[in-house]
Amino acid sequence: MSPAPAPRLDERCPRCGGGFHCGAQDQRCDCFDMKLSEDLRQRLGQQYSGCLCLACLRTLSAEDQPAVKPDL
Ligand SMILES: [Zn+2]
Numbered sequence: 619m620s621p622a623p624a625p626r627l628d629e630r631c632p633r634c635g636g637g638f639h640c641g642a643q644d645q646r647c648d649c650f651d652m653k654l655s656e657d658l659r660q661r662l663g664q665q666y667s668g669c670l671c672l673a674c675l676r677t678l679s680a681e682d683q684p685a686v687k688p689d690l
Contacts, residue, residue, distance in 0.1 A: 631671035638671035649675055658682045 627637030641647035652675050654662075662670065662678070670678070 629669060629671075631674055632666040632668060633670050633674040636671050636673070640669040652676070652679055654679055655682055 626639055629638055629640050630636070631638055640649070647669070649669065649672065652672075654675065658678060
């Protein structure tokens with residue numbers, strides 16, 4: 619019996635309900651690499667009590683970008 623190598627999905631994203639693991643308590647989280655604006659971080663902090671999964675952070679980060687296409 620070998621231990622399952624699957625990462626522990628011990629958190630639940632409050633936005634999409636998906637399981638994920640936030641590495642913030644391990645001093646290393648994928649969200650550290652996300653370029654979230656200070657404004658977006660604050661809004662997320664007010665809206666949600668915990669961390670969001672990376673998929674949601676990506677979506678929100680993309681939505682947070684100015685809706686201006688550089689090639690238009
Ligand atoms: Zn999510």
